[in-house]
Amino acid sequence: MSKGVLLVNLGSPESTDPKDVKKYLDEFLMDPRVIDVPYWFRAFLVKGIVLNTRPKKSAEAYSKIWWEEGSPLIVLSERLQDKIQKQTEIPVDLAMRYGSMTIEKALKRLTDKGVNDILLVPLYPQFAMATTETIEVLAEKLRKEKFPQVKLTSLAPFYNKPDYIEVLSRSIKEKLDTTNYDHLLFSYHGVPERHIRKSDITNSHCQIDGSCCKAQSDAHRFCYRHQCYETTRLVGEELGLKPGTFSTSFQSRLGFDPWLQPYTDRTIERMGKEGIKNMAIVTPAFVSDCLETLEEIAMEGEEIFHEVGGKEFTTIPCLNDRDDWAKVMSNWIGNWIENPSAINTVNLAETQIA
Ligand SMILES: C=CC1=C(C)c2cc3[nH]c(cc4nc(cc5[nH]c(cc1n2)c(C)c5CCC(=O)O)C(CCC(=O)O)=C4C)c(C)c3C=C
Numbered sequence: 355m356s357k358g359v360l361l362v363n364l365g366s367p368e369s370t371d372p373k374d375v376k377k378y379l380d381e382f383l384m385d386p387r388v389i390d391v392p393y394w395f396r397a398f399l400v401k402g403i404v405l406n407t408r409p410k411k412s413a414e415a416y417s418k419i420w421w422e423e424g425s426p427l428i429v430l431s432e433r434l435q436d437k438i439q440k441q442t443e444i445p446v447d448l449a450m451r452y453g454s455m456t457i458e459k460a461l462k463r464l465t466d467k468g469v470n471d472i473l474l475v476p477l478y479p480q481f482a483m484a485t486t487e488t489i490e491v492l493a494e495k496l497r498k499e500k501f502p503q504v505k506l507t508s509l510a511p512f513y514n515k516p517d518y519i520e521v522l523s524r525s526i527k528e529k530l531d532t533t534n535y536d537h538l539l540f541s542y543h544g545v546p547e548r549h550i551r552k553s554d555i556t557n558s559h560c561q562i563d564g565s566c567c568k569a570q571s572d573a574h575r576f577c578y579r580h581q582c583y584e585t586t587r588l589v590g591e592e593l594g595l596k597p598g599t600f601s602t603s604f605q606s607r608l609g610f611d612p613w614l615q616p617y618t619d620r621t622i623e624r625m626g627k628e629g630i631k632n633m634a635i636v637t638p639a640f641v642s643d644c645l646e647t648l649e650e651i652a653m654e655g656e657e658i659f660h661e662v663g664g665k666e667f668t669t670i671p672c673l674n675d676r677d678d679w680a681k682v683m684s685n686w687i688g689n690w691i692e693n694p695s696a697i698n699t700v701n702l703a704e705t706q707i708a
């Protein structure tokens with residue numbers, strides 16, 4: 355069989371024009387794995403409420419972080435793809451879950467090159483219904499309907515893989531070595547608590563109160579909260595961080611349902627009020643810098659911190675296209691080429707997701 359790789363990230367609007375942002379938000383938020391309520395209610399919430407006001411506000415936020423070449427998330431994903439491609443013989447393609455760089459077009463490009471054995475790589479370290487699962491479900495649906503000759507395997511979440519933890523820790527250390535900081539906050543994108551319960555394959559493990567995530571359980575294969583706390587714990591161990599000098603929080607909540615807590619904005623505010631003067635923030639749920647890191651954290655987060663008396667606020671870049679990160683990903687691909695069972699993968703045709 356002829357192998358190839360498909361990297362998939364979230365996607366961005368075509369431009370910062372509110373019309374393009376509206377189109378993007380419509381596709382994103384109408385995904386039943388993102389807003390997981392019955393269709394009529396999702397359509398009422400998204401098309402009837404959110405899309406009337408949010409596109410303008412989001413477009414303003416995107417304008418603050420947009421680059422001449424385009425969306426940072428897309429440009430950085432393309433740079434990573436280029437670096438990986440230089441280190442492997444097999445074709446490495448890139449798609450976005452939402453927007454014009456579709457998974458279907460990428461599958462077509464790969465199959466046109468004769469590829470029929472594809473490693474799908476969702477660019478998310480931790481599993482979530484709204485990220486990894488929606489990519490896997492769509493890719494498998496396309497495979498069945500349009501590319502039945504293709505074997506599709508997905509790279510399992512890498513939130514605890516030693517080489518990933520090593521590179522992430524190194525990227526943090528490089529910044530902290532030249533920075534004053536009293537506290538290091540690990541801020542992950544949030545999800546509604548309901549998503550954690552829905553993804554619990556045991557139907558009874560996840561309590562979302564911290565009591566479950568340390569106990570051994572099969573549920574953790576699909577538990578976003580567990581996987582986020584594990585990434586923090588492993589980086590803490592790797593860097594020898596002292597207890598109390600680092601913690602975990604969740605950002606970017608939307609709507610009125612309870613999302614994973616503690617919330618990042620409130621944590622920044624509380625810590626500033628409690629006398630933390632210098633704060634560093636890392637955002638390990640994102641492989642590439644994007645709106646949520648460059649605007650919500652680096653701009654809004656810093657503003658909140660300064661308002662309550664904080665001084666130095668240091669944001670640590672995502673792994674983006676770091677050479678050591680591209681090397682780690684290339685090694686995973688190399689291992690998969692040599693011996694597919696050498697890396698953790700999910701055979702999508704055999705899973706129950708659909
Ligand atoms: C770990 C990654 C992400 C999870 C989990 C996630 C869940 C999630 N997101 C929304 C709503 C929005 N997210 C938005 C932007 C955005 N989200 C992620 C990643 C995750 N989302 C990224 C990388 C980005 C930035 C994209 C970019 O172009 O830079 C937005 C759009 C911006 C805005 O209007 O604020 C929304 C909306 C929900 C509802 C959700 C889980 C249910």
Ligand SMILES: [Fe+2]
Nearest residue numbers: 543544606646
């Ligand atoms: Fe999001």
Ligand SMILES: [Fe+2]
Nearest residue numbers: 560566567580
């Ligand atoms: Fe748990």
